[in-house]
Amino acid sequence: xxxxxxxxxxxxxxxxxxxxxxxxxxxxxxxxxxxxxxxxxxxxxxxxxxxxxxxxxxxxxxxxxxxxxxxxxxxxxxxxxxxxxxx
Amino acid sequence: xxxxxxxxxxxxxxxxxxxxxxxxxxxxxxxxxxxxxxxxxxxxxxxxxxxxxxxxxxxxxxxxxxxxxxxxxxxxxxxxxxxxxxx
Numbered sequence: 001x002x003x004x005x006x007x008x009x010x011x012x013x014x015x016x017x018x019x020x021x022x023x024x025x026x027x028x029x030x031x032x033x034x035x036x037x038x039x040x041x042x043x044x045x046x047x048x049x050x051x052x053x054x055x056x057x058x059x060x061x062x063x064x065x066x067x068x069x070x071x072x073x074x075x076x077x078x079x080x081x082x083x084x085x086x087x
Numbered sequence: 088x089x090x091x092x093x094x095x096x097x098x099x100x101x102x103x104x105x106x107x108x109x110x111x112x113x114x115x116x117x118x119x120x121x122x123x124x125x126x127x128x129x130x131x132x133x134x135x136x137x138x139x140x141x142x143x144x145x146x147x148x149x150x151x152x153x154x155x156x157x158x159x160x161x162x163x164x165x166x167x168x169x170x171x172x173x174x
Contacts (some may be wrong), residue, residue, distance in 0.1 A: 005119045006114045011141060013111045015105060018145040021156065025150045027093045033101040034090045036110045048095070054098060063112045067165045070094070071108065074161035078154045 021075070025082055032083030042083045048076055108162070116174055119170030129170045135163055 035042060056065050057073050063071075122129060139156060146155050 001117065003118050003125075006118045006121070009114050009119075010111055010138070013107050013114070014100065014142055015145055017107045018142055018155070019107055020104045020107070021155065022147040022150070023106070025115050025148070026170065027096050027100070029149050030088065031090050031093045031097075034093070038090075044154065051097070055105055058102055059146065060109040061112070062116050063095070063109070063165065064170060068105070068108065071158075071162050071165055078150065078157055082134065082150060082156065085137055087150050 001065040024075075025079060028082055037082070042080055051076065111162075112166060115166040115169055122170070129167060136162065 032042065034040075052069060052072060055068060059065055059068050119129065121127075139159060142155060142159050143152050146152055
């Protein structure tokens, strides 16, 4: 496959990834509202550790675990900001 | 829905997101090999801008564009490291 073909594949993957990130953000927002209603803190380190452990188990390469964690730490950071902002 | 139900949904979404990130990394790796063979640089700012523009158009909320970009900048940063490392 040529570079242009791989790039088309990446564009298609991004369409799916962004749609899933949007759904994940909706769920995070709903959790933010529930946390506010129950008086729970936004930052729950145990849950964040569990998410990262789950993600690490799902890693199917070729990224190393640390690289995948690097992406997910940013994703969770952004989701936490959303929970603080939109509720 | 309760917090636990949303968290189950997030875990399921993470399974899909990680699988797609793995596929995206495979494609990035293949592009890295092709770039090396053709003597092209790993960092191509025009292509990276095009990816970010595409992602911005796909944003279906509730994240703001800047928040989604924040995630994708990290994702692309990691993919660039992979292209430099694994070829």
